[in-house]
Amino acid sequence: MRVLGIETSCDETGVAIYDTSRQGGDGLLADALYSQVSMHAEYGGVVPELASRDHTRKLLPLIEQVLAEAKMTRAELEGIAYTAGPGLVGALMVGASTAHGMARALDIPVLGVHHMEGHLLAPMLEEKAPAFPFVALLVSGGHTQLVAVQGLGEYTLLGESVDDAAGEAFDKAAKMLGLAYPGGPEVARLAETGDPKRFRFPRPMTDRPGLDFSFSGLKTHTLTTLRQHEEAGTLDAQTRADITRAFEEAVVDTLVIKCRRALDQTGLKRIVMAGGVSANTRLRERLAVETQKRGAEAFYPRGRFCTDNGAMIAYVGAQRLAAGERDVPGEMQATPRWPLERLSTPG
CATH class of the missing domain: 3.30.420.40 (ATPase, nucleotide binding domain)
Structure with missing residues (x-):
C-alpha cells in the first residue's frame, strides 16, 4: 500500500510516501521537509498564524516534489495519512483539509494519526530497527x-x-x-x-x-x-x-x-x-x-527524522491504513491535545 504522509503540526511542513510492500526504511520512497525556523526566529518562538499560512503555501508544492521523486502520479497513491494532533489547531487543519480533499478526489482512504506515535515509531525507518x-x-x-x-x-x-x-x-x-x-x-x-x-x-x-x-x-x-x-x-x-x-x-x-x-x-x-x-x-x-x-x-532515528517530518507520519499511517483503519468520510480530525495512551490497537 503506497501512502502519502503529511505533517503540519507546528513549524515544519513534511511530506513523504511510504510503501508497505517493502520492509522498514526501504519502504520510504521519497520525503521532503520545509522548515519555518528562520521565519519564526525573529519572534523567538512559533507564531501560530504565520505557521498556518506557510503550511498552506508550501504543502502542495512539496506533495508534487515527493511524487516526482517517487516517480509516481497522484492516481497511484492508495491512501493518505496526516497529523491530526497534538499540535497547533490552525496548522493541523491545513494538513487535514488537504488530505481529505485529495482523498475524496482520488477515492482513496484517509486517516489522521497521532504526531507522537510518529516520533515513537520513527526508528522503524532505520536499518537497525527495534523489535x-x-x-x-x-x-x-x-x-x-x-x-x-x-x-x-x-x-x-x-x-x-x-x-x-x-x-x-x-x-x-x-x-x-x-x-x-x-x-x-x-x-x-x-x-x-x-x-x-x-x-x-x-x-x-x-x-x-x-x-x-x-x-x-x-x-x-x-x-x-x-x-x-x-x-x-x-x-x-x-x-x-x-x-x-x-x-x-x-x-x-x-x-x-x-x-x-x-x-x-x-x-x-x-x-x-x-x-x-x-x-x-x-x-x-x-x-x-x-x-x-x-x-x-x-x-x-537518524538526525533529520528526530524533528517533525512527513516520513514518520507516512510510516505510521501506512501501518494503520493497511490494518483497515479509516477516517469517517468528510470528518477531518484536528486535536490540539491528544493523550498518546488513548490510541487504539488496529485490527
Missing part, C-alpha cells in the same frame, strides 16, 4: 514522556513532565543566554566550550521514586546563576559557556536517570529515544553507556 516490546523516551519541544510499548497502539504511559518539556527548557535557557531560536542546537554548541566541573545544577525529581519529570526549577536555577554573575560583573563569555554546560549536563543526567529506572521497572532490554531533543549528542552518548551497562540496546 517490540520496548521503552520509549519521547523528548521534544512540547513533550517529555516515558512510554512502555508492547506493539502498534499498545502504549502505557510510565512518566511525563509535570511542567516544561525538556525541549521547552532548552529554548527558554537559550533565550536567557541570548542565544538564537531554536535553542536546543545553540545550547549544545555553546556547552561544548564550557567547563563541566565549574557548576553543578540540580537534577530535578531524581531524589525521589517515580518516572515523572520537572524542568521549571532547573530553568529558574539557571536564570538565578546568570543574574548573580551579571550583578557581580563576572558574566564573561567563558562563564556563559560554563553555565550552559551545567544546564545541559543536568537535563541529560535527569533524562538518563529516568530511562535507567524505566528499564529496571519494566525489565525490558530495548529503549527508543525520539523527538527533537533526541538529536543531542551528549544525551545519545550517555544513554548508550547506560544501556550497555544493563545489557540493553538503544535505538534512535
Whole structure:
C-alpha cells in the first residue's frame, strides 16, 4: 500500500510516501521537509498564524516534489495519512483539509494519526530497527514522556513532565543566554566550550521514586546563576559557556536517570529515544553507556527524522491504513491535545 504522509503540526511542513510492500526504511520512497525556523526566529518562538499560512503555501508544492521523486502520479497513491494532533489547531487543519480533499478526489482512504506515535515509531525507518516490546523516551519541544510499548497502539504511559518539556527548557535557557531560536542546537554548541566541573545544577525529581519529570526549577536555577554573575560583573563569555554546560549536563543526567529506572521497572532490554531533543549528542552518548551497562540496546532515528517530518507520519499511517483503519468520510480530525495512551490497537 503506497501512502502519502503529511505533517503540519507546528513549524515544519513534511511530506513523504511510504510503501508497505517493502520492509522498514526501504519502504520510504521519497520525503521532503520545509522548515519555518528562520521565519519564526525573529519572534523567538512559533507564531501560530504565520505557521498556518506557510503550511498552506508550501504543502502542495512539496506533495508534487515527493511524487516526482517517487516517480509516481497522484492516481497511484492508495491512501493518505496526516497529523491530526497534538499540535497547533490552525496548522493541523491545513494538513487535514488537504488530505481529505485529495482523498475524496482520488477515492482513496484517509486517516489522521497521532504526531507522537510518529516520533515513537520513527526508528522503524532505520536499518537497525527495534523489535517490540520496548521503552520509549519521547523528548521534544512540547513533550517529555516515558512510554512502555508492547506493539502498534499498545502504549502505557510510565512518566511525563509535570511542567516544561525538556525541549521547552532548552529554548527558554537559550533565550536567557541570548542565544538564537531554536535553542536546543545553540545550547549544545555553546556547552561544548564550557567547563563541566565549574557548576553543578540540580537534577530535578531524581531524589525521589517515580518516572515523572520537572524542568521549571532547573530553568529558574539557571536564570538565578546568570543574574548573580551579571550583578557581580563576572558574566564573561567563558562563564556563559560554563553555565550552559551545567544546564545541559543536568537535563541529560535527569533524562538518563529516568530511562535507567524505566528499564529496571519494566525489565525490558530495548529503549527508543525520539523527538527533537533526541538529536543531542551528549544525551545519545550517555544513554548508550547506560544501556550497555544493563545489557540493553538503544535505538534512535537518524538526525533529520528526530524533528517533525512527513516520513514518520507516512510510516505510521501506512501501518494503520493497511490494518483497515479509516477516517469517517468528510470528518477531518484536528486535536490540539491528544493523550498518546488513548490510541487504539488496529485490527
